[in-house]
Amino acid sequence: MPSPMAGRPLQSAQAKIAIMNKPAPEKSNWFSVQHKIAPYLFIAPFLFIFLVFGCYPIVQSLRLSLYATNGPKSHVFVGLSNYRFLIGDSDFRTAVWNTLVYTFWSVFLQLPLALGLAMLLSQKWIKARGLLRMAFFSPNLMGQAFVAVLFGILYVPQYGLVNRALHPLLPKLVPLDTKWLQDANLVMPAIVLASLWMYVGFNMIYFLAALQAVDQELYEAARVDGANAWHQFLAVTVPGIKPVAVFVLVTATIGSFQLYELPYLMLNNTAGPKNAGLTIVMYLYQNGFVTGDLGLASAIGWSLALGVLVISLFQLRVTGAYKGEAA
């Protein structure tokens, strides 16, 4: 897209249009024309790329999911058999199960920890709040791929920090040669632990912003009415942070559904022992871009999208986030 980038060609385009509309070449006419067409020109470069590279592939993936393919060239129409294959495939079931287990822990472990941390940190009398907040957030500056490489080595038996730190505390439970990433039962806990390290502080930032927006006088009023800390939490904090909490819940769930880099790189570019680290997106990558079946990859993509949609709508329903707008 060479032309509209620099700004100058855009102005010259405006000038050209002004010349084309010549009848009254005064400034006022040119002015009203460029005012009218400006929004179209401003939106056009975005719109072109959005339609071609954003919207078209969505429609096309629906069609492609009905074909068996081998690379981008050979296509055979197979109807719904890609979806039928997925329902029967045990690897796909493993991928879905692992993704759901990971999402469960993200929602029920990561978010409560993030909220708890935010509530402690939002107390005005805590010293060095900025530094503490920064410390908790800092792991998120590393992308998932880099966190995965780091934790792949943190979990190395004998050498890595995880065993060296946990072994002195729990000598029986965690021997120094615990093989986190070679033992199928330990792979998921290892992934969850790494993701807690990475994301608790990130979600804490959202909760902190929400807690700051809660009216402090409401707490005062609740205290006057004799409410204890737990009642204050239920009556003031929960309603106060609800919109943000629902936002965090839904985005964390959607993010968890797309888990890929963390297990893939932690497990040295594999799905781990007994596919214990196989996720839906990893399964999509393997089938679509290693094996080369783009049709099956599209069917997996749609299954993922439907799963995300159903769970998000369920969450919005249960939390009653749309009550106000529906009425």
Added chain:
Amino acid sequence: MNRNAATTAGRLATQALLIALAAIVLMPLVWLIAATTKGKNDQFHYTFFAPTLSGQNYVDLFHKTDVFQHNLLNSIFLASTTVIVQLFFSSLAGFALAKYNFKGKGPLTVLMLATLMIPGQLTMAPLFELLHWLGLVDSYLGLIIPGAVSVFGIFLFRQSILTIPDELLQAARIDGCSEFQIYRDIIMPVSRPMIGAFCLISFMGTWNSFLWPQIILHNRRLFTLPIALSQMIGVYNQEYGMLMAGTLISVLPVVILFLVLQKEFVAGLTAGAVKG
């Protein structure tokens, strides 16, 4: 008296708990730095730093792989280019959505919101086909062009530009500013905090992205840092210190950018959640 003492004890305990938790969170990062400075003989003897520091891991990183410096420059080039392109498209389109009425604005907004809810992996297969057809596989254009627009960024800019008073724009028009001049000379300077936040978010997004570059890039000279590291853990899986050096170098540019832009970043991150 008694209650005050109890409160003080509780506060001290809370403060101590938070400091302990922060120390636990920071420990892997300290360990990462330490691991890059330990020589081969020291790495199993010392959990954190060894008495003698060694630069061998960094030397190995650049010599053994012979492409790591390319990977670093590739990532810097790709992330910067994507940020600039995204910034231009997003701010311009966000301006149009915030301050103009035009045909199709409503349906377009709905369409944009709808695509925000669709996971990106859904479109990867057809997008790959399309880029293959355009001859853009194994080139940076295959990453830059589909990544040139950020719907999230457009809404971010729309939100912040909505708060700019219309009178300011009207006054500029009376002074003879064209609409593009208004964008360049008024909207952009006023939006500076949002630009900072967006640049950081967008830079981190491109810098850390793994799956799509893994699909599009095949030539190892073109690899970005995450892809390069994924290859390295396969080949040098015993060279812990060297892998950690690669990880640390890969993270530093983001840390530096964050330290420059952190104030804007938190504001931008939470803007959508708190207001919307």
